[in-house]
Amino acid sequence: MKTLNAVLAGFGGQGILFAGKVIAYCGLVEERQVSWLPSYGPEMRGGTANCSVCLADEPIGSPLVVQPDVLIAMNNPSYDKFIDAVRPGGIAIVDSTLIDRKCDREDIAVHYVPATRLADEQNLKGLANIILIGKMLAETEFASADAVEKAIAKCVPPSKQHLIDANLRAIELGKNQ
Amino acid sequence: MATVFQKPSTLTDAKLHYCPGCTHGIIHRLVAEAIESLGIDGITVGVAPVGCSVMAYDYFTCDMVQAPHGRAPAVATGLKRARPENIVFTYQGDGDLAAIGTAETVHSATRGENITIIFVNNAIYGMTGGQMAPTTLPGQVTQTTPYGRDTSIAGFPVRVCEMLSTLDGVEYAERVSVDTVPNINNAARAIKKAFQNQIDKKGFSIVEVVSTCPTNWGLTPVEALGWLRENMLPYYPLGVYKDRSAGKETK
Amino acid sequence: MAERILMKGNEALAEAAIRAGCRHFFGYPITPQTEISAYMAKKMPKVGGLYLQAESEVAAINMVLGAASAGVRTMTSSSSPGISLKTEGISYIAGSDLPCVIIDIQRGGPGLGGIQPSQADYWQATKATGHGDFQLLVFAPSTVQEMANTVFDAFELAEKYRMPAMIFADGMLGQMMEPVTFPEREPEISEKPWAADGHKGQRTHNIINSLYLQPQDLERLVRERFERYDVIKKTEVRYDEFMTEDADILLVAYGATARIVKSAVVEARSKGIKAGLLRPITLWPFPSEAIAAAAANTKAILCVEMSMGQMVDDVRLAVGGKQVDFFGRTGGIIPTPAEVLAQIEELARR
Numbered sequence: 184m185k186t187l188n189a190v191l192a193g194f195g196g197q198g199i200l201f202a203g204k205v206i207a208y209c210g211l212v213e214e215r216q217v218s219w220l221p222s223y224g225p226e227m228r229g230g231t232a233n234c235s236v237c238l239a240d241e242p243i244g245s246p247l248v249v250q251p252d253v254l255i256a257m258n259n260p261s262y263d264k265f266i267d268a269v270r271p272g273g274i275a276i277v278d279s280t281l282i283d284r285k286c287d288r289e290d291i292a293v294h295y296v297p298a299t300r301l302a303d304e305q306n307l308k309g310l311a312n313i314i315l316i317g318k319m320l321a322e323t324e325f326a327s328a329d330a331v332e333k334a335i336a337k338c339v340p341p342s343k344q345h346l347i348d349a350n351l352r353a354i355e356l357g358k359n360q
Numbered sequence: 361m362a363t364v365f366q367k368p369s370t371l372t373d374a375k376l377h378y379c380p381g382c383t384h385g386i387i388h389r390l391v392a393e394a395i396e397s398l399g400i401d402g403i404t405v406g407v408a409p410v411g412c413s414v415m416a417y418d419y420f421t422c423d424m425v426q427a428p429h430g431r432a433p434a435v436a437t438g439l440k441r442a443r444p445e446n447i448v449f450t451y452q453g454d455g456d457l458a459a460i461g462t463a464e465t466v467h468s469a470t471r472g473e474n475i476t477i478i479f480v481n482n483a484i485y486g487m488t489g490g491q492m493a494p495t496t497l498p499g500q501v502t503q504t505t506p507y508g509r510d511t512s513i514a515g516f517p518v519r520v521c522e523m524l525s526t527l528d529g530v531e532y533a534e535r536v537s538v539d540t541v542p543n544i545n546n547a548a549r550a551i552k553k554a555f556q557n558q559i560d561k562k563g564f565s566i567v568e569v570v571s572t573c574p575t576n577w578g579l580t581p582v583e584a585l586g587w588l589r590e591n592m593l594p595y596y597p598l599g600v601y602k603d604r605s606a607g608k609e610t611k
Numbered sequence: 612m613a614e615r616i617l618m619k620g621n622e623a624l625a626e627a628a629i630r631a632g633c634r635h636f637f638g639y640p641i642t643p644q645t646e647i648s649a650y651m652a653k654k655m656p657k658v659g660g661l662y663l664q665a666e667s668e669v670a671a672i673n674m675v676l677g678a679a680s681a682g683v684r685t686m687t688s689s690s691s692p693g694i695s696l697k698t699e700g701i702s703y704i705a706g707s708d709l710p711c712v713i714i715d716i717q718r719g720g721p722g723l724g725g726i727q728p729s730q731a732d733y734w735q736a737t738k739a740t741g742h743g744d745f746q747l748l749v750f751a752p753s754t755v756q757e758m759a760n761t762v763f764d765a766f767e768l769a770e771k772y773r774m775p776a777m778i779f780a781d782g783m784l785g786q787m788m789e790p791v792t793f794p795e796r797e798p799e800i801s802e803k804p805w806a807a808d809g810h811k812g813q814r815t816h817n818i819i820n821s822l823y824l825q826p827q828d829l830e831r832l833v834r835e836r837f838e839r840y841d842v843i844k845k846t847e848v849r850y851d852e853f854m855t856e857d858a859d860i861l862l863v864a865y866g867a868t869a870r871i872v873k874s875a876v877v878e879a880r881s882k883g884i885k886a887g888l889l890r891p892i893t894l895w896p897f898p899s900e901a902i903a904a905a906a907a908n909t910k911a912i913l914c915v916e917m918s919m920g921q922m923v924d925d926v927r928l929a930v931g932g933k934q935v936d937f938f939g940r941t942g943g944i945i946p947t948p949a950e951v952l953a954q955i956e957e958l959a960r961r
Contacts (some may be wrong), residue, residue, distance in 0.1 A: 204617075204788070210788055211617045219617070219788040223643055223726065242754075245873030246787045249947045372816075402808040405681070423807035425680045426820040428703045431673035434665065438677020438806065441661050442635055442685070448807050464673070469668035576620045 184240060187325050188248040190265055191312075192233035193257025194280075198312035201338060203234035205316055208334035209326035210238040218246035219340065228306065231260055238325060253323060255315050257281060257298075276318050278311055296317055296360045302353070310353040317357020368392040370401045374418045381581025383571040384480065386538045388419055389546075391451065391478055394552040395422060398559065404447040405439050407432040409461075411453035412486040430461025433468035436475045441561030447558055449476040455485045458494040458518045465524070472563040476554045479520060482571040483592060490576030497595055502576070517595065521568050525602035531563035533601040536563045537570040537593065539585045562605055570596050577600060613792045620784040621646035622756045623791045624714055625654070627762035628677030628686050629888060633712070634660035635685040635771035637674040639693060642726045643782035644716035647688040668693040672700030672713070679709040680819040683799075684766055688714035690782075691732050696781075701775055702741025706821030708836070709803075710769035712762065713747075713777045716785035719943035727943025728782035728867060733921035737895045744833045746840055748776035748847070749894040751865040755789035757892075763796055768847060770801045772839050779894060781917065783867040783945060815948050840896075849892035850901050854880065858887030860958050861909040863902060863926050864916065865891045868946065872915050875951035884959045894922070899929035906930045911958040914936060915951055931933060 188347035189206060193199045200221050208241045211254040235248035249268065254275040256262040262275075262282050269275050280299035296318050298311035307314070313335075320331060335350045370392040378384045395401050406420035408414055410429035417424035427435040432450035440448040457465050457479050459504065470508045484502055485491040489506040495517045499508040532554060536547035547569060554565035570592050572584035579587055600608055618626070628636070636655060638648035648664065655662040671687045678685035689697060694715045704711060717732050719725035724741040736749045748768055761778055769776040771899035776827035779808040794913045807817050853873055855861060860879075864872040879886040889905045891898050905911050912935045914923040920937045927935045932939045940946045 207788060211615065214615070217617065217790055220783065221786055223786055243870070244790075244877070245791075245871040245945070245948055246783065247871075247945050247947075249949070285891070291950055345909075402811040402813075404806045405809060407677075414822060417820055421810075421816050423810055423817045425677065426818070426822055427676070427705075427809050428673060428699055431669065431676075431700070434670040434673035435677035437670075437676035438635070438637065438679070440677075441663060441674070442678040442681035442683040443808050462668050463666050467670065497755070498734070509852070522788070528807045568903070 185214070186240070187236075187238040187253065187323065188251050189236045189253040189255065189319075190233060190248050190251040190268070191236070191255040192231070192261030192265055193331050195230050195232040197232070197257050198309065199232045199257065200234050202312040202316050203236045204338050205313070205331070206238070206325065208337045209330045211336075212330040212333045213326060216243050217239060218243045220246040233261065247356060249297060253319055255319060257312065257315070259284060274320070274322055276315050278309070294360070297355065298357070299306065300358045301360075305356060306350070307349055307353050310349060313350050313353035314357035314360070317354040318360050320354065321358040366483055368396045370396040370421050372419055372421055376419060377415060378412065379575040381490065381572070381574040381584065383482070383538050383569070385571050386544060387478065387571065388416070390538075390544070390548045390551050391449070392420060393448060394555050395420075397552065398555055400447045400543070400555070400559070403445065404449065405494070407436045407439070407448065409452040409456040411456045413453060413480065414487065415449050416451050430456050430459070431464055432456065432461065433464040433473070433475070437471070437473050440473060440475050444474070447476070447555065449555070451478045453486070453493040454479070454481045454483065454493045458520050463601060467526070469524050469564050469566070470527045470529040472531070473596060474558055474563050475559055476558050477566040477569040478551065478554070479566055480571050481520070481568055481596065482573040484573050484576050486573050486576055490573070495520075495596075497591055519596065521566070521601040522541065523596070524566060529564055530602050531604045532557050532565040533568070534603070535568040535570060535596060535598050535601065537588065537598055539572075539588050540559040543598075613793050615790045615793055617788050618791050619646055619786060619788050620757060621716065621786070622650045622782060623755045623759040624688070624762055624778065625650035627759040628661065628712070628799070629654055629795060630793055631684070631763045631766050632800050633684040633686050633762055633766065634658065634685050635678040636660070636662050637665050637671040637685070637687045638662065639665050639671050639689065639691045640704055641690045643718060643785050644688050644690045646785070649843065668696035669699065672697040672704070672894055675711050676700055676704050676707070676709065676734050679704065680707070680807045682803035683896070684800060684810050686712040686714065688716065690716045690718045691695070691720050691729070694732065694735065698735070698741040701747065702743050702745065703821050704775050704809060704905050705741070705745035705747065706743060708773040709726055709775070709819065710766075710773055711775050712765045713775055715777055715779050716795065717779070719941065725943040728917060728945055729782060729941065729943055730866060730868060730917040731919070731921070731941060733894065733916070733918060736910070737897070737925075740777070745836065746774070746895050748772070748843070749779050750776065751779050751892060751894050752784065753866050753869045755787065757904065758784060759791050760794055763794060763798065766824045772843060778808060779866070781867050808892065820892045844896040846892060848896045848898045848901070849896040850898040851890040851892060852901075852905065853888040853890070855887035855889055856903045857885055858905070859885040859910045860887070861906050861912045861944055862886060862888045862955070863891070863912065863914045863922070864888065865894060865922065868915055868917055871946055871948050874948035875955060877954045878948060878952050882956075884955060886955050891922075897925050897929070901923065902926060902929040903931070906933060911936065911961065913954055913958060915939065915946065917941060917945065
């Protein structure tokens with residue numbers, strides 16, 4: 184399968200690191216090489232958060248993704264910080280509810296998904312991140328549907344297993360955007 | 361002929377290095393007698409500090425560990441947590457316990473570590489030749505307070521038993537002296553109790569022994585005992601500061 | 612087969628320590644290693660072990676000294692500024708011939724520095740982890756899997772040679788998640804007749820001590836220790852080589868940086884530049900002979916670190932007079948494969 188280097192970025196509390204973990208677990212389930220590297224900083228809540236995720240079939244060198252194949256951005260500062268770094272030919276998936284920018288790069292594909300609004304409308308509050316993962320899945324097919332299901336089951340903590348269905352619905356919703 | 365007095369079996373035959381007239385010798389004997397009478401030599405581990413008693417490991421027959429300066433309560437914590445069945449004590453001076461090791465002292469106390477601390481307070485750094493200690497009295501002349509301890513510069517002495525007795529983790533804190541035979545007998549009782557508390561799993565027990573340092577005080581041994589009674593005991597009153605099991609809590 | 616688990620490097624270190632038989636962990640919070648403490652606090656009570664939060668790094672390392680004296684497998688972890696505080700205790704532990712494992716998840720310095728990944732404590736770990744004539748075993752894993760494996764080795768070699776061992780990583784390795792399969796390996800815990808655990812009337816007293824007032828005694832003991840170090844230098848050196856056989860340009864890097872350099876080497880090879888990587892896994896003992904051998908027929912040698920250049924000193928000593936170039940980023944900045952590739956290309960043009 185294709186090597187995937189992704190950057191996910193937004194505010195702390197938007198589930199950026201969680202969304203990255205879902206991608207990483209997809210790789211684990213499919214027995215691929217995987218790395219997940221979070222930003223870490225002094226802000227526990229409300230600050231910026233991002234993570235680098237790599238899926239590959241060869242051992243992974245640098246887990247820090249400098250030129251992502253895929254960027255998922257969930258706020259303006261993250262969009263501004265990473266949009267120029269996207270590898271030519273890569274894609275950016277932006278939450279257009281929260282990001283008012285329009286990209287003028289012609290060498291990448293940019294998908295505007297009103298994920299936060301969709302999540303609110305569809306009773307999936309807090310799952311805008313997973314809607315964007317759904318869109319990424321549709322665009323890149325980075326893992327099988329079965330792997331995604333298993334990955335979500337692994338990522339959702341035992342005390343919140345009732346949220347698995349909502350996560351899977353969010354994936355489907357994202358896929359169809 | 362009847363034997364009326366002998367060295368406890370829990371002291372080695374090594375010759376003590378302490379200065380003539382120093383009270384460390386008496387306190388070592390009292391600790392060794394407590395270990396002997398409780399029959400715990402085989403399960404006891406002592407922690408020697410940095411200071412005059414740095415070589416205490418040569419004098420006690422139980423297993424011994426020599427700790428970095430001030431860290432004896434942390435080392436004792438590690439020993440006791442690793443082998444709760446052992447009896448662990450530290451033997452520390454005032455600089456070790458109440459200056460460089462204050463954090464380790466306070467936190468082992470507040471955690472309620474089930475250890476025994478023998479604290480020798482002679483108001484001076486002995487090993488390094490007589491500098492100001494955290495317990496040096498106001499006005500007391502030392503090598504580093506040559507004009508007397510000026511509290512506007514060097515601050516005030518630390519009263520360890522009073523301070524520690526405010527902590528919920530402390531089981532027992534008593535201040536004793538070894539300047540007279542009755543006081544030595546009382547100190548023997550307190551030290552034994554501090555070990556018995558550990559055997560009974562009652563928790564952190566400290567005995568502060570107000571002591572002399574004739575060499576660095578510049579006095580004869582007898583004069584030093586007089587100086588202790590006149591100057592130290594008023595500042596460091598003897599007595600039980602806390603005995604939780606006996607219902608004696610800090611006011 | 613054992614399960615492949617996705618885990619942070621910090622968590623893998625903690626889990627591996629428990630599996631290696633460590634039941635006494637003494638910690639103090641500091642970014643970016645705190646997950647180790649959190650993991651231990653959660654897991655130790657479930658295996659009958661102890662997690663104790665000390666009042667300081669100073670206290671934590673001395674609790675390790677106490678527990679090691681009692682003869683149990685014990686560990687502490689910290690990050691750069693906290694390791695500075697532990698150096699006193701580490702020196703005493705080395706001087707008392709006690710085994711233990713210390714983890715350093717480095718961050719930028721000096722001072723409070725930053726909290727991002729760094730390798731600026733190489734000198735500290737390999738040459739000055741406290742006062743006096745002594746060494747620690749220093750392991751520098753570069754993957755989460757290797758971090759887990761190394762814990763077992765660190766404990767066993769620390770006990771074998773009665774000395775402290777350090778697992779030396781950085782914020783990137785500590786924070787990143789990778790799949791890890793824990794080795795199915797029974798811990799080999801050795802007998803410790805020297806321990807201060809109570810003589811039970813069966814022997815004379817054991818004394819754990821680093822004080823020797825007679826210079827002759829101290830010199831003899833230090834020399835004995837250095838004889839052990841000589842054995843270690845002969846038998847315990849570890850390193851990994853990648854495409855060094857025909858390399859014109861030899862790169863030397865360890866830990867997280869080695870991963871980045873490896874990416875750059877692959878990239879350079881695809882451009883027809885014969886680059887190769889030698890990755891020291893033990894920083895002490897240092898693989899000097901292996902580096903000298905790998906550098907025998909190369910045209911250039913480049914050392915890459917997340918520092919201003921510290922390991923490069925040892926690389927220069929290893930290759931005796933040959934030119935060794937250096938590239939580093941510091942302060943918490945992780946070099947990119949592209950930056951390293953640019954350095955390789957420049958050397959290739961030289």
